[in-house]
Amino acid sequence: MADKPIPLFSRVVVALNGxxxxxxxxxxxxxxxxxxxxEVVAIHVVEIDxxxxxxxxxxxxxxxxxxVLDIADAAAEHLHGKLEPVLIQARDVGAAIVDEAVERAAxxxxxxxxxxxxxxxxxxxxxxxxxxxxxxxxxxxxxxEPMPGEIHA
Amino acid sequence: MFVLVVxxxxxxxxxxxxxxxxxxxxxxxxxxxxxxxxxADEIGxxxxxxxxxxxxxxxxxxxxxxxxxxxxxxxxxxxxxxxQMAKHHFAVPKTIARVNNxxxxxxxxxxxxxxxxxxxxxxxxxxxxxxxxxxxxxxxPLSHExxxxxxxxxxxxxxxxxxxxxxxxPAGCSVVAIVRDEVAQAVGPDTIFRAGDKVxxxxxxxxxxxxxxxxxxxxxxx
Numbered sequence: 001m002a003d004k005p006i007p008l009f010s011r012v013v014v015a016l017n018g019x020x021x022x023x024x025x026x027x028x029x030x031x032x033x034x035x036x037x038x039e040v041v042a043i044h045v046v047e048i049d050x051x052x053x054x055x056x057x058x059x060x061x062x063x064x065x066x067x068v069l070d071i072a073d074a075a076a077e078h079l080h081g082k083l084e085p086v087l088i089q090a091r092d093v094g095a096a097i098v099d100e101a102v103e104r105a106a107x108x109x110x111x112x113x114x115x116x117x118x119x120x121x122x123x124x125x126x127x128x129x130x131x132x133x134x135x136x137x138x139x140x141x142x143x144x145e146p147m148p149g150e151i152h153a
Numbered sequence: 154m155f156v157l158v159v160x161x162x163x164x165x166x167x168x169x170x171x172x173x174x175x176x177x178x179x180x181x182x183x184x185x186x187x188x189x190x191x192x193a194d195e196i197g198x199x200x201x202x203x204x205x206x207x208x209x210x211x212x213x214x215x216x217x218x219x220x221x222x223x224x225x226x227x228x229x230x231x232x233x234x235x236x237q238m239a240k241h242h243f244a245v246p247k248t249i250a251r252v253n254n255x256x257x258x259x260x261x262x263x264x265x266x267x268x269x270x271x272x273x274x275x276x277x278x279x280x281x282x283x284x285x286x287x288x289x290x291x292x293x294p295l296s297h298e299x300x301x302x303x304x305x306x307x308x309x310x311x312x313x314x315x316x317x318x319x320x321x322x323p324a325g326c327s328v329v330a331i332v333r334d335e336v337a338q339a340v341g342p343d344t345i346f347r348a349g350d351k352v353x354x355x356x357x358x359x360x361x362x363x364x365x366x367x368x369x370x371x372x373x374x375x
Contacts (some may be wrong), residue, residue, distance in 0.1 A: 027375075050180050050201065092198035114233030 008032060009108035009139070011039045014079040014083070015097045018044065018120065021112030026072045027062045028143060029110055030081030030096045040076070040083040041104060044068045048089050055089065087129075094131030102137050109136045114146040154178070157245075159235050160226030161188050161204030164251060168225060168241050170196050182214050205235045208242060216243040225270075233257075236266045252313040264295075269294065292353070295297040299355050301329075304368040312368045318342040323363035324357030336356040 015031050016022045026042065026105055033040050046065045048054055070087035076083045090096030101109045111132050116124040123144060154177050158169050161183025169325055172179040181196075182205040183189040189202035200340050203210035207225070222239035224232035229252055236248040250320060252258050252271040260333060261269050278291060290303040306313050317328055317340055328340050330352035338344075346352065365371075 014350075050213065051216075051217055053218070096199040 004091070007054065009038050009106075010036070011106050012041070012103060012108040012110060013097070013101045013104060013106040014040060014072075014091075015040045016042055016044045016068050016072055016108045017093075017114070018110060019114050019145065021114060021143055022068065022072060023075050024146070025110055025112050026075045026083070027079060030076045030079045030140075031062060031081065034079075034081055040081070041086055041100070041106070042072045042076075042083045043086045043088055043094045043097065043100050044072075045088045045090050047093055048091060050091070051151060053068075053095060057127050058089070074090070082148045094128040094135070095114065096130070097128070097132055098137070099134045109138055110141045113144040115138045115147055154220045154224065155215065155218060156180075157182065157211075157214055157216055157239075158220045159211075159222065159224045160232075160251075161192050161200070161229055163187070164225045165223075166192055166196075168223060169199065173197075174201060180214050182210065193238070206231050206238075208238055211235070211238055211243065212224070216319070219243070219245050221249065223249040223251075225249075227251075227253065229253050229257045229261075232303065233261060233264065233266070233324050236261075237264060240265055242265075258294075267374045279333065282329060287362055289369070295355060298357055300358055300361070301355055302361070302364070303332075304352045304365070306348055306350045306352060306368065308347055310346075311366075312346045312352070313348050313350075314345065315345050316345050320346075320367055322354075322355065322367055323360040326354055327359050327365045328352055328354045 011030055014025055016025065018024050030041055044065050046058060048056055049057065065087055070088060073083060073085050088096050088100065097109065097111065109132060111129055113129055114124055122152050129142060139153060156172050156177055157177045158165050158179060161181045163183055165181055169179050169181040179199060181200045182203055183192060183200060184204035186202045189200045201214045203213060216239055222236065222245045222270055224235035225280055226232055227318040232250040236250045239245040240248050241358060247267050248262055249268040249270060250266045252261055253273060255271050255274045258269055258271060292301040295301050302319050330337050330353045331340055332353065333347065352363060352368055
């Protein structure tokens with residue numbers, strides 16, 4: 001009798017920011033999740049500043065945000081995988097990602113780390129990734145954007 | 154209700170936490186980045202690390218839609234500036250300022266701050282309640298023009314043995330209640346004042362010497 005694969009995770013929350021990392025993250029997660037049928041939740045957070053109520057109708061931004069999730073959904077389908085797209089309006093992206101992971105009892109959180117091409121090029125660590133690393137209730141994978149000239153799958 | 158709290162000291166921190174736990178939308182402004190991060194770690198991402206004395210920072214924190222702005226920094230001048238900007242630039246319906254130096258209270262009132270909270274005066278009031286003084290005790294400001302005061306009558310007080318009708322209260326002053334044997338009572342025209350009564354009255358600050366004279370006796374040197 002063949003051994004069943006030991007699942008790395010059963011429920012993963014994937015944070016997408018609409019950047020070039022997104023496709024790489026989706027591919028990585030969907031392919032890893034497929035053998036164990038792990039649940040994949042893809043979230044995209046629209047940050048609402050304090051000048052507006054949290055439930056403000058930001059239609060123009062929602063449209064582009066929805067597009068981020070649509071692209072992720074299509075990428076997952078292309079790999080014969082499935083993900084649940086979730087659009088969130090929040091005051092702070094990092095806190096919203098962590099909250100979602102807590103709420104869904106995720107055992108893995110995946111975030112992207114963009115590469116800044118201007119100013120000599122560097123990884124823009126920003127506030128979100130450190131916040132997630134510090135506060136996530138589960139394992140965190142940080143997927144960096146490929147550096148220029150890097151050979152990647 | 155959306156409340157903007159400015160000043161991340163002890164007062165601002167606990168105020169923000171209590172409001173948040175009560176279900177209000179609240180944002181705290183603290184100019185010290187380290188302190189702001191520390192508070193955010195404890196109560197969540199409702200902290201804006203900016204100086205509330207700057208109009209653009211107040212705008213970023215949502216002053217344009219705030220129902221209440223509470224300026225509770227340890228600096229009276231900052232609190233005054235914050236409340237004035239909130240009131241006149243962002244048309245905030247209610248501004249509340251912490252006033253550390255009681256001598257600044259008239260200025261705050263004059264410049265249109267809706268509500269003043271003076272910890273110094275509160276502590277003074279509490280101390281005055283516990284020591285036998287023959288002064289009018291300030292209980293609370295009522296709007297911008299009136300004060301709520303308490304007068305403790307002694308056997309020598311001119312009001313003792315007289316009815317409310319017989320008292321010649323200064324214009325603009327009125328007696329609202331008495332506390333007799335630890336029980337608050339309404340005052341009627343025929344109520345006779347007794348030694349030991351605590352008389353609760355309202356009046357304009359400038360009438361206080363006359364009210365003092367009618368209830369407790371003439372002020373020394375008056």
